[in-house]
Amino acid sequence: MIAGARVAAQIAVMTLILAAVAVLTDWPRYHQIPAQSAIIKLSFTHGSNRQAECRKRTAEELAKLPPNMRKPLECPRGRGPVYVELDMDGRTIYRASLPPSGISGDGPSRVYQRFVVPAGLHAVAARMRDTARTEGFDYVKSGEIALAAGDNFVVDFSAAAQGFVFR
Amino acid sequence: MRPLLRTGFEYVERGADRIFQPQLNPLVQLGALGFFLFWIVAVSGIYLFIFFDTGVVGAYTSVEAMTHTQWFAGGVMRSFHRYASDLMVVVLAVHMLREFALDRYRGVHWFSWFTGVPIIWMLYASGITGYWLVWDMLAQYVAVVSTELLDWLPIFGEPIARNFLAPSSLNDRFFTLLVFMHIAIPLILLFIMWVHILRISRPKVNPPRGLAIVMLVALVAVSLWKPAVSQGPADLSKVPTNVGLDWFYLPLYPLTDLWSHGAVWALLGGFTLMLAMLPWLPPFRRPKAAVVELAHCNGCGRCVEDCPYEAVRLVTRTDERPFLQQAQVDWALCASCGICVGACPSSTPFRRTAGLKTGIDLPDFPLRTLCERTESTAAALTGPGRVLIFACKHGAGAGRASDTVEVPCVAMLPPSLIDYVISRDLADGVVVAGCAERACYHRLGVAWTKQRFARERDPYLRTRVPRERLTTIWASPTEQHGFAKALADFTTAIATLPPNRPVAIDRLTTSAIETPELSEEVVP
Secondary structure (H helix, E strand, C coil): CCHHHHHHHHHHHHHHHHHHHHHCCCCCEEECCCCCEEEEEEEEEECCCECCCCEECCHHHHHHCCHHHCCCEECCCCECCEEEEEEECCEEEEEEEECCCCCCCCCCEEEEEEEEEECEEEEEEEEEECCCCCCCCCEEEEEEEEECCCEEEEEEEECCCCEEEEC | CHHHHHHHHHHHHHHHHHHHCHHHCHHHCHHHHHHHHHHHHHHHHHHHHHHCCCCHHHHHHHHHHHHHCCHHHHHHHHHHHHHHHHHHHHHHHHHHHHHHHCCCCCHHHHHHHHHHHHHHHHHHHHHHHHHHHHCEHHHHHHHHHHHHHHHHCCCCCCCHHHHHCCHHHCCHHHHHHHHHHHHHHHHHHHHHHHHHCCCCCCCCCCCCHHHHHHHHHHHHHHHHHCCCCCCCECCCCECCCEEECCCCCCCCHHHHHCCCHHHHHHHHHHHHHHHHHHHHCCCCCCCCCCEECHHHCCCCCHHHHHCCCCCEEEEECCCCCCCCEEEEECCCCCCCCCHHHHHCCCCCCCECCCCCCCCEECCCCCHHHHHHHHHHHHHCCCCCCCEEEEEECCCCCCCCCCCEEEECCHHHCCHHHHHHHHHCCCCCEEEEEECCHHHCCCCCHHHHHHHHHCCCCCCCCCCCCCHHHEEEEECCCCCHHHHHHHHHHHHHHHHHCCCCCCCCHHHHHHHCCCCHHHHHHECC
8 A cells, every 4th residue: 555545544544433432422412301301309418306405414423534524414416317208299209217327326317319200380398307206397398389391499408597498 | 252352353453454554553552542642631631721710600611712712722622632531431441352352461461450440440530520620511410410429329428419409509619629630530540550551561651653643633633523512501400401421431321310329339349340350250370480590591681671571680699600690580470471581592402401401491381392392393394395383372373283383472482493493404494473463462572583583682593594494474363364375485485495404513613602601501
């Protein structure tokens, strides 16, 4: 093969390989959710109340402790679980008792859940229990939301706002 | 599966040989191409970083500005950055498959294979963090899925996916962190790439200039034809429903919609573990490593120079002989290719020592056995054109009949053995049949043999060897037709030559001495 023709062939082959690579960098396209769908995300990080109240140590108990550890109050670190429910159009789509995080179980409970739902008008209700009670809920929020196709709707919780936040 | 893969590679490589010639064949330059692509990505990345703004809004707008307002520079650089990164994935995958097909992943090769596994992870981490920085719809998709995957691992206190819940969740400092990661991870990648080649003698980290130019021209052509562009600004209040995925870096991302995150991690972990353990599945039965015979080693260092695996080094002399150094073999690195035997000036069949000893030898296939087989095979040759073949066991000449002496690598042959065969009239002609030039199993065997025969590398083939009686055939096992034709042509040519005559004893005594310190042992 003549040198010039050989170099041209080499460039052509290399360009074809690279062109194939370039095409595969954005094709075929990927549809994460079906058309006319949206996503509802339930996500928050929230610590429930401590499992036990702080207790005042007795004088005998304090005397037994090293001088540098003689705190008058003994406060157990452990937290209880956070119970949460999410309803959509009258149907519960998520229900969980979220354990506290951390080795000592003293961290906040966390949740991150994603739900693919049809676009349109939906009634959404979120409920949470973060105390020792076994009946009822400490926080409830409900409302109607209009989801367009491709919307990303978030159900969050804010302790500062003292309740659920829809955004 | 491996033989099938090897056959497939050989056919493709033969085709590439015709277009690129063996010296520029990209399939035999994959490691060097990987390094070359890394540098392209690094240089283009530095250029892009100059104009990049690390902010939620600024990230997208700055990338858009450099893509469109300076398409001839920033735009091309962005395309270089992306396509060279993608080509690195392709090069890595083919390189890995080829080394597996050629059985270069176990035994002494385990280290390079094993250290290649973290390279895969670092390359993907580099590419994926790069996609985040653009902060377009694809970046949003990649960021959300990546963080959801990472959150499955119990290593983060706060779920990092919450950073991408809503537009208000994200702040500029997150992009500063991402930029830091996108610089730090490739640096770690480069470090592991360096470790990867530590045990390779004369590693190729630069492709031939011709191939590098061809690749750059092709990159420019593709960058102009299909510039890398963004896919619309990220909007966390929307789901990126229709994204153009980079199928080289993100092929597993759609799997997260079908499988649980734990299952995806199990797949990744299992695949990584399988790759890492492959050199020992099943354990490789290695032939015994080369051993140094101190009584015949003068510490000349030719074996050190020629070893493709850096398994031989020179250390301070431990015996009473008047030499400063001696060769020492690291058995863990030795592939028993015998190239050191061929390099040793003591490896000459003309020597008259008890049992034909040499300075460095293979316990499983010593020089003495090689010479005995040469003599017995030559003795069985008949006809006017007696051709003796020395064949590499990885090449086309392997597994032949009675006219062939098989060796682990043709560079195991000391040039004096060729001289011995011709000068003693053991055969009329000699064929040295090695692997294909592009795919020498022991990497340097073909090159060293060529240089020794051309008298460019010590030990030289002596000038008295008539070159018309010696030929080399470089062919892979799939090139049997070419091998047979070359052999037939040579045999015909040898048959037409006048009869070979043994070199006279008086001529031998004056010319056979090439290493003075061994002169008392050299006999005609």
